[in-house]
Amino acid sequence: MGQRRRVVVVGGGFGGLACVRELRGAACDVTLIDKKNHHVFQPLLYQVATAALSPANIAAPIRKIVSSQRNCSVVLGEVTGVDVGLRTVTAGGRVYPYDYLVLACGARHAYFGHDGWEAWAPGLKTIEDALEIRRRILLAFEAAELADDPGVRRAELTFVIVGGGPTGVELAGAIAEIAAKSIPRDFRRVDTRTARVVLVQSGDRVLEEYPEALSVRARRDLEALGVHVRTGTRATEVDRHGVTLLVRETGRHERLDARCVIWAAGVRASPLGAQLGAEVDRAGRVRVGADLSIEGHPEVFVIGDQMACADSATGRDVPGVAQGAIQSGAFVGKTIRAELAAQARGGAVPVRGVFRYRDLGSMATIGRARAVAAIGNRRFAGFIAWVLWSAVHVLALIGFRSKVMAMLEWAWLYLFWSRGARLITGEEAGDL
Amino acid sequence: MGQRRRVVVVGGGFGGLACVRELRGAACDVTLIDKKNHHVFQPLLYQVATAALSPANIAAPIRKIVSSQRNCSVVLGEVTGVDVGLRTVTAGGRVYPYDYLVLACGARHAYFGHDGWEAWAPGLKTIEDALEIRRRILLAFEAAELADDPGVRRAELTFVIVGGGPTGVELAGAIAEIAAKSIPRDFRRVDTRTARVVLVQSGDRVLEEYPEALSVRARRDLEALGVHVRTGTRATEVDRHGVTLLVRETGRHERLDARCVIWAAGVRASPLGAQLGAEVDRAGRVRVGADLSIEGHPEVFVIGDQMACADSATGRDVPGVAQGAIQSGAFVGKTIRAELAAQARGGAVPVRGVFRYRDLGSMATIGRARAVAAIGNRRFAGFIAWVLWSAVHVLALIGFRSKVMAMLEWAWLYLFWSRGARLITGEEAGDL
Numbered sequence: 001m002g003q004r005r006r007v008v009v010v011g012g013g014f015g016g017l018a019c020v021r022e023l024r025g026a027a028c029d030v031t032l033i034d035k036k037n038h039h040v041f042q043p044l045l046y047q048v049a050t051a052a053l054s055p056a057n058i059a060a061p062i063r064k065i066v067s068s069q070r071n072c073s074v075v076l077g078e079v080t081g082v083d084v085g086l087r088t089v090t091a092g093g094r095v096y097p098y099d100y101l102v103l104a105c106g107a108r109h110a111y112f113g114h115d116g117w118e119a120w121a122p123g124l125k126t127i128e129d130a131l132e133i134r135r136r137i138l139l140a141f142e143a144a145e146l147a148d149d150p151g152v153r154r155a156e157l158t159f160v161i162v163g164g165g166p167t168g169v170e171l172a173g174a175i176a177e178i179a180a181k182s183i184p185r186d187f188r189r190v191d192t193r194t195a196r197v198v199l200v201q202s203g204d205r206v207l208e209e210y211p212e213a214l215s216v217r218a219r220r221d222l223e224a225l226g227v228h229v230r231t232g233t234r235a236t237e238v239d240r241h242g243v244t245l246l247v248r249e250t251g252r253h254e255r256l257d258a259r260c261v262i263w264a265a266g267v268r269a270s271p272l273g274a275q276l277g278a279e280v281d282r283a284g285r286v287r288v289g290a291d292l293s294i295e296g297h298p299e300v301f302v303i304g305d306q307m308a309c310a311d312s313a314t315g316r317d318v319p320g321v322a323q324g325a326i327q328s329g330a331f332v333g334k335t336i337r338a339e340l341a342a343q344a345r346g347g348a349v350p351v352r353g354v355f356r357y358r359d360l361g362s363m364a365t366i367g368r369a370r371a372v373a374a375i376g377n378r379r380f381a382g383f384i385a386w387v388l389w390s391a392v393h394v395l396a397l398i399g400f401r402s403k404v405m406a407m408l409e410w411a412w413l414y415l416f417w418s419r420g421a422r423l424i425t426g427e428e429a430g431d432l
Numbered sequence: 433m434g435q436r437r438r439v440v441v442v443g444g445g446f447g448g449l450a451c452v453r454e455l456r457g458a459a460c461d462v463t464l465i466d467k468k469n470h471h472v473f474q475p476l477l478y479q480v481a482t483a484a485l486s487p488a489n490i491a492a493p494i495r496k497i498v499s500s501q502r503n504c505s506v507v508l509g510e511v512t513g514v515d516v517g518l519r520t521v522t523a524g525g526r527v528y529p530y531d532y533l534v535l536a537c538g539a540r541h542a543y544f545g546h547d548g549w550e551a552w553a554p555g556l557k558t559i560e561d562a563l564e565i566r567r568r569i570l571l572a573f574e575a576a577e578l579a580d581d582p583g584v585r586r587a588e589l590t591f592v593i594v595g596g597g598p599t600g601v602e603l604a605g606a607i608a609e610i611a612a613k614s615i616p617r618d619f620r621r622v623d624t625r626t627a628r629v630v631l632v633q634s635g636d637r638v639l640e641e642y643p644e645a646l647s648v649r650a651r652r653d654l655e656a657l658g659v660h661v662r663t664g665t666r667a668t669e670v671d672r673h674g675v676t677l678l679v680r681e682t683g684r685h686e687r688l689d690a691r692c693v694i695w696a697a698g699v700r701a702s703p704l705g706a707q708l709g710a711e712v713d714r715a716g717r718v719r720v721g722a723d724l725s726i727e728g729h730p731e732v733f734v735i736g737d738q739m740a741c742a743d744s745a746t747g748r749d750v751p752g753v754a755q756g757a758i759q760s761g762a763f764v765g766k767t768i769r770a771e772l773a774a775q776a777r778g779g780a781v782p783v784r785g786v787f788r789y790r791d792l793g794s795m796a797t798i799g800r801a802r803a804v805a806a807i808g809n810r811r812f813a814g815f816i817a818w819v820l821w822s823a824v825h826v827l828a829l830i831g832f833r834s835k836v837m838a839m840l841e842w843a844w845l846y847l848f849w850s851r852g853a854r855l856i857t858g859e860e861a862g863d864l
Contacts, residue, residue, distance in 0.1 A: 054489070056486045063615070063618035064854065067618045076578075092578070142508040146524070186495035187495070189505070422470075
């Protein structure tokens with residue numbers, strides 16, 4: 001009997017975990033490497049950013065998640081190198097040899113060449129990002145309460161969200177609700193209900209990937225919450241004092257003074273992909289074949305937000321959403337498992353299947369008790385969509401414990417508009 | 433009718449909030465200034481540090497707490513100056529005049545002149561402190577899992593808590609439980625049950641302020657959890673690699689290699705007290721009279737951990753505990769209220785009362801379902817003391833909401849040993 005095969009999975013997000021799970025009980029040693037100790041349930045990150053949930057409600061230690069899978073070890077460390085020739089990965093100064101490598105490193109937000117904007121318009125990908133955004137939102141109201149100059153106060157109470165996808169829509173709705181419902185009674189000098197929330201979207205409609213009827217409904221619901229939805233508009237400058245917008249229809253620039261700007265427009269895949277020697281697209285994603293491996297290296301797979309994979313049915317790239325990550329991860333896990341089993345039997349290695357992405361639908365919440373959802377050919381909006389959204393997300397949250405806690409937090413928020421996590425942490429509030 | 437009187441309260445801890453509450457409905461404008469936006473329920477901070485609770489479980493926005501008290505405004509800002517001559521306070525560059533000033537700034541941990549130790553042995557006073565300690569505890573286990581050298585591994589698995597008061601005892605018990613119960617199954621290479629938790633106490637017994645029988649019981653319970661209790665021992669050096677201890681009995685020095693050292697020995701009051709021109713003791717506390725005002729300035733009060741006040745009954749200083757803060761805050765609030773009422777009536781200002789500290793008892797938990805408590809002349813230990821402890825702390829948590837959530841987190845921890853907040857946040861784990 002030969003040495004046990006080694007499978008190295010980089011990244012403990014949806015994709016990496018789905019892959020690891022398929023290898024449960026397989027005759028291999030799985031090493032799961034992540035630079036964080038926790039898996040984050042990213043679709044709910046905006047709720048941490050808007051003070052509805054605590055980080056621990058939507059995150060769980062990766063070790064704990066795979067605790068009972070005895071063939072899997074977890075390594076906390078940042079992968080700095082991949083050598084597809086030597087078949088090794090380097091993380092935290094240690095070298096991990098592999099027989100199979102699965103890269104599931106995900107993506108960060110991207111600024112289309114304006115990296116300097118990040119300081120003034122943070123994006124939302126990690127727990128740290130969410131806490132920083134929460135801090136900025138809450139500090140803006142605090143600064144407005146202290147401001148004597150009406151112009152300054154106006155800028156403090158202006159929130160700009162760049163990007164009208166699901167994250168942008170959800171953030172805009174939640175911030176509008178905070179200002180209008182959660183906190184007005186807590187301030188004495190400022191009327192937080194006068195806050196202005198602006199959602200900037202370069203395309204013609206919000207939620208562009210969704211059916212058009214849902215975009216229309218989402219816009220209407222956002223506007224009912226007081227959100228200024230600016231479609232056909234893009235940011236051409238972001239600085240300490242606000243954003244400059246270019247309105248496509250008029251070709252005119254417009255300036256918005258705003259203390260709090262949040263970036264929800266565009267992502268860029270992990271730079272690790274560039275080390276593979278495979279083709280990488282403009283967004284840094286690694287081009288993979290129908291079996292999700294890279295050209296010339298059938299033992300190297302790239303999945304989730306990090307892969308660029310033409311959907312075999314539509315020809316369009318598989319979208320960078322949780323479902324794409326889970327499905328691609330599970331597909332690769334099954335592929336590896338089948339090959340290991342064949343080798344163990346001494347049989348022929350099976351021909352690899354073709355990855356098919358199955359669109360299970362899309363959903364986005366727009367504030368309390370409102371959402372839009374597209375599932376198959378069916379469309380839902382309003383309260384029923386929100387109930388659907390809640391059910392799906394509660395069920396999907398990793399671990400029974402998180403489910404119960406998050407559900408209770410939501411019940412509280414629903415009943416009392418009370419946000420349980422209104423904490424400004426980190427640096428002292430010295431810049432007020 | 434003259435101008436409304438202005439009361440400025442600095443600090444939204446137990447003392448400041450108790451004072452503000454007594455002024456509800458009084459004919460004055462209260463300004464509550466704090467450099468954090470949240471009140472922290474400090475007795476439970478160690479549970480955040482040991483990953484049992486999330487920050488939001490034990491903290492609440494100060495604005496929210498005083499939301500319904502219409503004569504109170506909250507200012508987020510750090511007080512940088514007090515001028516008792518001009519009767520003004522400066523915070524965040526703004527000047528706040530006062531007719532009454534109440535300083536309730538609390539204390540930070542102190543290193544007896546070795547401030548450089550803080551980098552290697554953080555103390556526990558704020559949410560940020562708690563998250564940093566949690567990070568270090570969890571990272572130590574991660575590093576141990578990766579370590580190849582047995583000596584390094586031993587150091588990674590050695591936790592030293594300096595200071596055997598309630599905080600030290602509670603931290604030591606909780607860390608021992610994490611290592612023995614919560615996480616062993618999550619690690620593959622290292623047996624976390626071999627972790628060594630050392631509690632260093634310079635005096636002859638832990639919980640020195642408690643009745644001796646409880647100290648004995650606490651020690652026994654800690655030892656049953658595997659904690660090494662080192663009384664009569666003090667730290668003479670703390671550095672990157674561990675601590676040097678001096679054992680009083682033998683006069684010998686001893687070296688302990690440890691990655692994670694936590695400081696729970698000694699506090700120092702806020703430096704703001706020194707600006708008052710009043711007498712300040714060795715720990716930075718401001719000496720106050722029987723009415724808790726400073727000499728020559730009956731309009732300036734100092735309360736809670738920041739005051740040095742001889743108890744009128746025992747002659748000993750009122751201890752720096754939550755009860756001392758609450759009682760002194762309420763006392764000062766009542767004094768101010770009575771004087772304002774007398775002025776409004778045009779009557780004589782009433783003679784001030786004498787503050788009397790009422791010892792309501794002491795409690796400390798030692799791990800799951802174990803505690804010690806002294807209430808009046810009664811002593812409790814073990815499970816019954818733990819039930820008492822839980823009841824008192826749950827009832828005392830600010831806000832009904834936090835109570836329910838914390839109770840549920842505890843129920844979970846009690847039933848499943850599962851810690852809900854095992855997240856390493858902040859800096860990347862690059863130093864592993």
